[in-house]
Amino acid sequence: METVAVLGGGKIGEALLGGLVAAGRAPGELLVVEAVATRAAELGERYGIGAVDAAEAARRADVLVVAVKPGDVPAALDQVHDVLAGRRPDGDRPTVVSLAAGIPTASLEARLPADTAVVRVMPNTPMLVGRAMCVLSPGAAAGEVELALTEGLLAAVGRTVRVPESQQDLATALSGSGPAYVFLLAEAMIDAGVALGMPRATATELVTATVEGAGGLLTTPGSDGREGVAPHPGLLREAVTSPGGTTAAALGTLEAEGLRTALARAVAAARDRSVALGRQDG
Numbered sequence: 715m716e717t718v719a720v721l722g723g724g725k726i727g728e729a730l731l732g733g734l735v736a737a738g739r740a741p742g743e744l745l746v747v748e749a750v751a752t753r754a755a756e757l758g759e760r761y762g763i764g765a766v767d768a769a770e771a772a773r774r775a776d777v778l779v780v781a782v783k784p785g786d787v788p789a790a791l792d793q794v795h796d797v798l799a800g801r802r803p804d805g806d807r808p809t810v811v812s813l814a815a816g817i818p819t820a821s822l823e824a825r826l827p828a829d830t831a832v833v834r835v836m837p838n839t840p841m842l843v844g845r846a847m848c849v850l851s852p853g854a855a856a857g858e859v860e861l862a863l864t865e866g867l868l869a870a871v872g873r874t875v876r877v878p879e880s881q882q883d884l885a886t887a888l889s890g891s892g893p894a895y896v897f898l899l900a901e902a903m904i905d906a907g908v909a910l911g912m913p914r915a916t917a918t919e920l921v922t923a924t925v926e927g928a929g930g931l932l933t934t935p936g937s938d939g940r941e942g943v944a945p946h947p948g949l950l951r952e953a954v955t956s957p958g959g960t961t962a963a964a965l966g967t968l969e970a971e972g973l974r975t976a977l978a979r980a981v982a983a984a985r986d987r988s989v990a991l992g993r994q995d996g
């Protein structure tokens with residue numbers, strides 16, 4: 715198997731490394747470059763992954779994953795540039811896989827040796843439990859080989875989909891940030907249950923099982939009574955909504971309070987922020 719080096723062992727770096735280990739990848743094939751020594755040690759203890767410096771990662775990696783904050787990407791790429799320049803671009807040089815929100819492949823390529831294969835990916839944190847949604851777009855020098863290599867790696871930790879790079883900022887707003895919207899919804903539901911008198915542990919069990927079960931229905935073909943097409947959220951919602959019943963009362967309140975509009979605005983705000991992060995780097 716190829717050696718994967720991750721620059722940045724923070725939340726998403728850990729989700730990838732931990733997810734790969736959980737999927738059976740040998741820790742010896744995984745490397746992390748982490749600026750904070752205590753954090754690197756923590757990852758070593760937790761997953762048995764070796765910490766190296768940027769130059770060593772650039773020397774040994776077949777896939778070099780950039781998982782630092784968008785503003786730290788230029789410095790991180792500068793640290794590996796010269797070693798990468800010493801490796802031939804025709805198969806010896808690693809594929810650079812960027813997980814950074816907003817940063818276009820053209821900006822990444824401009825800070826890397828000419829002809830480096832770059833794949834821009836927007837992952838999400840369910841990667842840690844093998845349930846990621848990873849959205850991929852190739853850079854100018856990334857062909858089918860590099861895309862397939864990246865997909866093969868990420869398939870171990872969830873699902874992958876290719877999109878034109880013009881849709882990456884919107885993908886970031888939907889699936890990259892999306893888990894946070896679901897967690898906020900869960901938190902708010904639990905708090906509402908507690909406010910109305912249910913013990914927190916019970917409310918938490920009810921809500922988390924409900925989110926998991928609803929996710930299962932959304933992703934199980936045929937769950938809305940139709941065969942051969944992806945389940946429609948509206949049909950699943952209708953099946954819960956008895957005429958004159960409790961769900962209709964709740965949904966009427968949510969619509970009146972503007973939940974749908976709030977979500978549309980939230981996704982647009984996240985998309986715009988992703989675009990702005992890319993401009994700041996440029």
Ligand SMILES: NC(=O)C1=CN([C@@H]2O[C@H](COP(=O)(O)OP(=O)(O)OC[C@H]3O[C@@H](n4cnc5c(N)ncnc54)[C@H](O)[C@@H]3O)[C@@H](O)[C@H]2O)C=CC1
Pocket residue numbers: 721722723724725726727747748749750753781782783784786789790793813814815816836837838839890891
């Ligand atoms: N957290 C999330 O849900 C997602 C994050 N991302 C992207 O992943 C990237 C990282 O985000 P997080 O993991 O949340 O941030 P984080 O702040 O948790 O992790 C970044 C890590 O990189 C380290 N670091 C910074 N510069 C470094 C360098 N030059 N060399 C080595 N290590 C360095 C920091 O010490 C830190 O541990 C961002 O670009 C973000 O846009 C993408 C999808 C989802």
Ligand SMILES: O=C(O)[C@@H]1CCC=N1
Pocket residue numbers: 815886890891
């Ligand atoms: O909040 C962020 O900027 C990152 C990108 C997607 C999820 N977390």
